[in-house]
Amino acid sequence: xxxxxxxxxxxxxxxxxxxxxxxxxxxxxxxxxxxxxxxxxxxxxxxxxxxxxxxxxxxxxxxxxxxxxxxxxxxxxxxxxxxxxxxxxxxxxxxxxxxxxxxxxxxxxxxxxxxxxxxxxxxxxxxxxxxxx
Amino acid sequence: xxxxxxxxxxxxxxxxxxxxxxxxxxxxxxxxxxxxxxxxxxxxxxxxxxxxxxxxxxxxxxxxxxxxxxxxxxxxxxxxxx
Numbered sequence: 732x733x734x735x736x737x738x739x740x741x742x743x744x745x746x747x748x749x750x751x752x753x754x755x756x757x758x759x760x761x762x763x764x765x766x767x768x769x770x771x772x773x774x775x776x777x778x779x780x781x782x783x784x785x786x787x788x789x790x791x792x793x794x795x796x797x798x799x800x801x802x803x804x805x806x807x808x809x810x811x812x813x814x815x816x817x818x819x820x821x822x823x824x825x826x827x828x829x830x831x832x833x834x835x836x837x838x839x840x841x842x843x844x845x846x847x848x849x850x851x852x853x854x855x856x857x858x859x860x861x862x863x864x
Numbered sequence: 865x866x867x868x869x870x871x872x873x874x875x876x877x878x879x880x881x882x883x884x885x886x887x888x889x890x891x892x893x894x895x896x897x898x899x900x901x902x903x904x905x906x907x908x909x910x911x912x913x914x915x916x917x918x919x920x921x922x923x924x925x926x927x928x929x930x931x932x933x934x935x936x937x938x939x940x941x942x943x944x945x946x
Binding site for chain 1: 873874875877878901902903904905906907909910911918919921927931932933934935936938939941942943944945
């Protein structure tokens, strides 16, 4: 979503994005936020420049915000991190409060089960090296 | 000679040039509105927005996506690197 019109979105797809993605078109809706009205209620609208800055929100199936990230314009985002967070949130949601993913968790890695036994013992199941590969 | 706007990582925008005497009158200084940040665990504010999708122009409503995970992604302008 940006403050550009949906017509400019189409031009961007036709002129550039279609050459970058294998699907030849963008596989999700590109929304137009003229005037930054939606950016304002999400707290990402820059009044001085009249644009929505790089804000990213993860919204769960109940419509609840579970995560957000804000980045200043010159630095692009890391898409794999967004996907990793969605995978982690899906796992946690399925666990209905019985599971948690430690820092550096990726799909396939050890999942924590918070409880009295885990307090003070995380180091035994989640060693530092696991957070950095 | 006209100055060229910077072609960078956000959409270039117009700026109103304030007359110099305005700066000496504090009552005319525009107040910058603070926008409250979204809270984790709070319902995402619902909206409808025009969109380009599947070679078509459509209207998208956030609440139509209840039951699915949604990534809502803002960026400062088309033809930037998102």
